[in-house]
Amino acid sequence: MNETIHRLNCYVENKPGVLARIVGLISGRGYNIQTLNVGPTEDGTVSRMRIDVLATDKVIEQVILQLRNQVNVIEVTSRRM
Amino acid sequence: MNKNEKRTGAKALVESLEKAGTEVLFGYPGGTVLDIFNCLPEAKFQFVLGRHEQGSAHMADGYARATGKPGVCLVTSGPGATNTITGLATANVDGIPMVVITGQVPLSLIGTDAFQEADTTGIARGVSKHCFLVKSADEIPETVAEAFYIATHGKPGPVVIDIPKNCQQALTSAQYPERVSLRAYHPESTATTAQINRLAKLINEAKRPVLYAGGGVIAAGAAKDLAALAHRAHIPVATTLMGLGSFDEHDELALGLSGMHGSAASNWAIHESDLIIALGVRFSDRVTAKISEYAKRAKLVHVDCDPASINKNVHADLGIVADVKDVLTTVLSRIKQSDHTEWLHHIAEWKRLKPMTYKPLHKEVIMPQSVIEAIDKATKGEAILVTDVGQHQMWAAQYFRHNRPRHFLSSGGMGTMGFGIPAAIGAAFARPEASVVAVCGDGGAQMTFEEVVVAVEHKLPVTFVVINNECLGMVRQWQELFYSKRYAGSILSPKGRCKNERLEDDLDYGYLPDFTKLAEAHGAKAYRVIDPAKLEATIKKAVASRKTSLVEVIVEPRANVYPMIPGGKSVTEMVFG
Numbered sequence: 306m307n308e309t310i311h312r313l314n315c316y317v318e319n320k321p322g323v324l325a326r327i328v329g330l331i332s333g334r335g336y337n338i339q340t341l342n343v344g345p346t347e348d349g350t351v352s353r354m355r356i357d358v359l360a361t362d363k364v365i366e367q368v369i370l371q372l373r374n375q376v377n378v379i380e381v382t383s384r385r386m
Numbered sequence: 387m388n389k390n391e392k393r394t395g396a397k398a399l400v401e402s403l404e405k406a407g408t409e410v411l412f413g414y415p416g417g418t419v420l421d422i423f424n425c426l427p428e429a430k431f432q433f434v435l436g437r438h439e440q441g442s443a444h445m446a447d448g449y450a451r452a453t454g455k456p457g458v459c460l461v462t463s464g465p466g467a468t469n470t471i472t473g474l475a476t477a478n479v480d481g482i483p484m485v486v487i488t489g490q491v492p493l494s495l496i497g498t499d500a501f502q503e504a505d506t507t508g509i510a511r512g513v514s515k516h517c518f519l520v521k522s523a524d525e526i527p528e529t530v531a532e533a534f535y536i537a538t539h540g541k542p543g544p545v546v547i548d549i550p551k552n553c554q555q556a557l558t559s560a561q562y563p564e565r566v567s568l569r570a571y572h573p574e575s576t577a578t579t580a581q582i583n584r585l586a587k588l589i590n591e592a593k594r595p596v597l598y599a600g601g602g603v604i605a606a607g608a609a610k611d612l613a614a615l616a617h618r619a620h621i622p623v624a625t626t627l628m629g630l631g632s633f634d635e636h637d638e639l640a641l642g643l644s645g646m647h648g649s650a651a652s653n654w655a656i657h658e659s660d661l662i663i664a665l666g667v668r669f670s671d672r673v674t675a676k677i678s679e680y681a682k683r684a685k686l687v688h689v690d691c692d693p694a695s696i697n698k699n700v701h702a703d704l705g706i707v708a709d710v711k712d713v714l715t716t717v718l719s720r721i722k723q724s725d726h727t728e729w730l731h732h733i734a735e736w737k738r739l740k741p742m743t744y745k746p747l748h749k750e751v752i753m754p755q756s757v758i759e760a761i762d763k764a765t766k767g768e769a770i771l772v773t774d775v776g777q778h779q780m781w782a783a784q785y786f787r788h789n790r791p792r793h794f795l796s797s798g799g800m801g802t803m804g805f806g807i808p809a810a811i812g813a814a815f816a817r818p819e820a821s822v823v824a825v826c827g828d829g830g831a832q833m834t835f836e837e838v839v840v841a842v843e844h845k846l847p848v849t850f851v852v853i854n855n856e857c858l859g860m861v862r863q864w865q866e867l868f869y870s871k872r873y874a875g876s877i878l879s880p881k882g883r884c885k886n887e888r889l890e891d892d893l894d895y896g897y898l899p900d901f902t903k904l905a906e907a908h909g910a911k912a913y914r915v916i917d918p919a920k921l922e923a924t925i926k927k928a929v930a931s932r933k934t935s936l937v938e939v940i941v942e943p944r945a946n947v948y949p950m951i952p953g954g955k956s957v958t959e960m961v962f963g
Contacts, residue, residue: 318570333512
């Protein structure tokens with residue numbers, strides 16, 4: 306399967322350690338994050354992360370499911386770039 | 387306590403642990419948890435001092451595996467915390483609920499390379515379900531409640547709470563919450579009616595169905611429901627290592643262990659099956675062998691509480707994210723009484739042709755497999771059997787007739803050597819009336835032997851059986867089969883172990899301690915067995931004594947674990963030795 310750039314949009318609770326957990330989940334599998342943007346949303350207790358990763362669809366599917374399992378992750382969506 | 391009355395964060399922590407239902411706290415003191423230890427004499431739970439933080443973590447794990455309740459562990463910062471990492475990883479991959487509290491240097495010193503400072507949440511993140519770093523005493527009660535909630539909801543797992551020393555000393559009036567509500571974590575999920583109907587239809591129409599049960603069946607408390615479905619629909623049951631005990635192996639529908647060292651009947655049934663109903667499993671590489679060949683004739687139904695485990699390793703034709711017990715109870719009424727006599731005849735033939743068996747290599751030398759059979763007989767199959775990791779673990783899986791849940795405790799996913807001794811102690815605290823037998827190899831026993839003294843101190847009726855084959859058996863077996871018999875680093879004593887002589891001239895080959903003397907030095911009663919005729923009686927005597935005891939069994943060192951599916955091969959290439 307071909308690797309393509311996937312853009313993950315994560316809405317997470319704005320708490321310390323959340324970014325590290327999410328980035329760790331991706332980098333721990335040996336995938337390189339190409340772009341990472343983190344910023345507040347209108348609701349100050351929620352942050353939005355936009356993460357671009359080069360990986361296969363299958364890997365991204367797994368990563369999304371595992372991200373959704375995280376205690377501080379509210380929502381994850383993705384699209385191929 | 388008056389609602390506005392203040393007490394220290396440490397006192398609030400102990401109160402919160404009591405409210406969370408803690409009965410036993412395992413741990414080890416140190417500088418950054420002294421305020422918490424100062425509150426322990428008044429605590430309503432028992433504190434158990436391990437002798438190494440890894441031991442304390444595995445004790446909490448063993449307690450959790452034996453009961454289903456979270457094991458709780460308290461250690462200091464820095465090395466105390468890092469020593470629990472193996473314990474966290476072991477519990478994490480097997481889905482065992484634990485709450486581990488670590489001390490941390492005061493907030494003002496974090497990041498200064500303070501004495502015994504380590505970035506505990508940073509280090510533990512990858513091997514735990516969740517980590518908390520507490521920032522004020524006011525957060526402590528709520529954090530404890532959330533930690534217990536997270537540890538036990540969804541796929542269970544270990545949760546770390548890192549508490550800086552100044553937060554333990556600060557005063558707070560914060561109360562333990564009545565209920566926990568987490569904004570982003572809602573793991574509960576139920577099967578839809580359509581999924582249940584489809585599952586029922588698949589089961590009712592299958593010709594060669596197999597139920598495939600894992601640790602999730604035990605975690606969900608669904609063993610009785612599994613048996614009910616198996617009997618009504620007349621379906622044989624294969625189990626994973628973590629699933630052993632979820633189905634009584636005395637039952638004619640039992641296929642036993644599946645996977646790399648599983649029974650021929652179990653692996654071949656899955657290979658020939660037209661419907662696999664996988665319950666609470668994660669399709670580990672140790673089970674599927676060559677993934678492209680796994681169960682390729684079958685429709686596969688996968689029921690699990692963890693959405694990330696479905697379609698992870700194998701494709702599921704029907705994936706159901708739900709509690710296994712709920713699914714089993716709901717589907718049962720839609721299942722027709724079936725008769726799969728022909729399919730079961732076929733399986734019985736495999737069982738007859740390739741039973742789980744071994745041949746003695748020498749009639750005066752004990753075969754390691756017979757040690758497990760002797761434990762089964764000596765305890766009438768009622769023991770809580772705890773294992774370490776290696777050959778003996780596989781023999782314990784193969785040759786004990788597992789018959790009830792939470793009675794086979796073993797490090798499955800992580801394969802942690804050193805797990806057996808402390809986990810058995812944790813199980814003995816959880817089930818004081820039970821007979822706990824820990825089976826260890828001579829390698830793993832040396833990794834955590836210091837914990838034996840804890841069993842002695844608390845007069846626990848644990849029998850440690852050290853199967854001594856003078857080598858790191860599983861490593862030796864792989865070197866024999868796949869590395870041209872070059873036994874680098876795996877031979878612990880070259881010869882003479884049968885009489886347990888100390889060989890002055892052979893020290894460069896390695897040296898094993900005298901396990902009986904080691905046990906006696908720790909205050910345990912010790913036995914050594916060399917004669918096959920005395921094996922069962924000695925184990926019986928040790929278990930019946932209800933005292934902490936160790937039985938060192940000198941066994942045939944060349945014995946290998948069979949059957950075996952070599953790495954990367956499929957079930958059709960099973961090796962029988």
